[in-house]
Amino acid sequence: MKLPRRKFLHLAAGSVALPAVSHFAWAQTYPSRPVRIIVGFPAGSSSDITARLIGQWLSERSGQQFSVENRTGAGTNIATESVAHAAPDGYTLLWVTHANAFNATLYDTLNFNFIRDIQPVASVLRVASVMDVTPSLPVKTVPEFIAYAKANPGKINMATQGIGSINHVAGELFKMMAGVDLVAVHYRGSFFPDLLGGQVQITFSPIPSSLDFIRAGKLRALAVTTAERAKVLPDVPTVGEFVKGYEATAWFGIGAPANTPAEIVDKLNREINAGLVDLGFMKRLNDQGGVPTPMSPVEFSNFISDETEKWGKVIKFAGIKPE
Numbered sequence: 001m002k003l004p005r006r007k008f009l010h011l012a013a014g015s016v017a018l019p020a021v022s023h024f025a026w027a028q029t030y031p032s033r034p035v036r037i038i039v040g041f042p043a044g045s046s047s048d049i050t051a052r053l054i055g056q057w058l059s060e061r062s063g064q065q066f067s068v069e070n071r072t073g074a075g076t077n078i079a080t081e082s083v084a085h086a087a088p089d090g091y092t093l094l095w096v097t098h099a100n101a102f103n104a105t106l107y108d109t110l111n112f113n114f115i116r117d118i119q120p121v122a123s124v125l126r127v128a129s130v131m132d133v134t135p136s137l138p139v140k141t142v143p144e145f146i147a148y149a150k151a152n153p154g155k156i157n158m159a160t161q162g163i164g165s166i167n168h169v170a171g172e173l174f175k176m177m178a179g180v181d182l183v184a185v186h187y188r189g190s191f192f193p194d195l196l197g198g199q200v201q202i203t204f205s206p207i208p209s210s211l212d213f214i215r216a217g218k219l220r221a222l223a224v225t226t227a228e229r230a231k232v233l234p235d236v237p238t239v240g241e242f243v244k245g246y247e248a249t250a251w252f253g254i255g256a257p258a259n260t261p262a263e264i265v266d267k268l269n270r271e272i273n274a275g276l277v278d279l280g281f282m283k284r285l286n287d288q289g290g291v292p293t294p295m296s297p298v299e300f301s302n303f304i305s306d307e308t309e310k311w312g313k314v315i316k317f318a319g320i321k322p323e
Contacts, residue, residue: 030090030264031064037254038069038083039095040076046127046208050252050288051095054124057275058268068095075103075164075322077110084117088257090264094118096255098166098311101304105312106164106322115308118255120300121265122272125290127250128226129170129204131239132219136198142223142242145202149180157200158182159191163323169311170204170225170248172318177243195219206250207232208289225249232289251293251307253300265297 037055041047048070055066071079076099086092100114112118131142137156139145149156160168163186175182185191185200192210194200196218203210207230213219214233223239224230225248239246254272256265275281276292285292295303 030267031062031066033091034065034067035091035093036067036069037093037095038071038079040071040073040079040097040099041095042072043070046206046250046288047095047097047252050125050285050290053281053284053288054254054272054275057281058271061271061274066093075099075106077103077107080114080118081110081112083255083257084112084114086257088119088260090256090260090268092257093121093268094255096120096253096304098249098251098307099164101307101311102164102169102315104308105315106320115305117258119258119260119265120297120304121254121256121260122269122297123251123253123293123295123300123303124272124276125252125285125288125292126226127206127208127252127288127290128224128230129167129206129248129250130210130214130224130230130233130236131174131202131204131222132195132210132214133202133222134195134198134200135217135220137201137220139222140220142237142239145222146178146180146242149178149182153181154183156180156182156202157185159195159200159203160184160186161191162186162188164315164320166206166248166250167204169314169318169320171202172320173248173314174204174239174243174246176314176317177246204248206289211289231286251303252290253295269297 037051039048039051051068055068058066071082080094080100083092083094104114139148158171168184195203204225210219214221221233221236223237224233225239227240227247229238273294276294282292
């Protein structure tokens with residue numbers, strides 16, 4: 001049976017509009033069941049704690065549970081791969097970090113392409129690191145340290161949390177830009193006992209982990225790694241004040257599988273950004289040593305691309321390879 005042309009066109013228009021209506025309704029009702037945030041770091045880590053804060057905020061805002069699931073291993077690649085291959089429906093999210101930007105170059109073979117397979121949803125916060133030295137080292141400023149390091153090439157040990165960690169690549173960027181030769185010493189556990197004891201002499205450590213040692217006078221803070229001075233260490237200069245253009249920060253956010261409906265991505269972005277300007281929630285993030293950094297999905301995507309390119313150059317220059 002042939003349909004009249006007018007009825008056919010009406011039905012065709014309805015079939016074209018149907019997906020758009022469905023997506024809109026989906027976004028209106030999302031989330032209708034619990035959501036998982038996959039974190040590539042262990043329970044109790046700064047990533048885990050901050051992700052749980054975001055999960056609690058989203059749970060309260062939506063009335064559905066946003067729970068954290070820790071999937072550690074392979075420098076967060078196991079967690080990222082699980083989300084990259086998950087259904088793009090908004091119910092499996094990734095805790096995105098600086099490690100994802102590093103790993104794009106650090107690992108030669110991955111079962112996913114981070115830029116292609118993960119949709120940036122929302123930036124959450126950045127955490128500054130601090131250039132700490134043991135007090136027995138005869139330097140009190142960044143210029144003094146650079147002069148001392150150049151006079152003692154290969155004799156200063158730099159502690160890191162492992163190959164490809166934030167303090168490792170931040171230190172390698174400093175070595176590259178300042179023209180100094182430091183020996184990276186990688187730890188699986190805490191390096192602070194050796195740093196306090198002088199077996200290693202310097203680290204580029206996230207502020208929360210070293211702040212108590214600095215305030216107690218057990219470590220000397222030469223500079224922070226952000227472009228601006230940190231509020232918790234207002235008298236400590238930035239590395240960039242002496243090494244022009246230097247900046248290295250740990251950063252965190254939320255991602256989703258590629259092709260997640262834009263309506264869901266935008267809804268999550270709005271809800272997260274609402275938390276980042278809420279005074280009570282901001283304080284909780286500040287207490288973790290972080291600075292809230294609200295962005296649109298496009299801005300966060302551009303930021304990730306820039307970070308991936310920047311750290312790719314550093315990793316290649318330093319010849320960093322995973323264990």
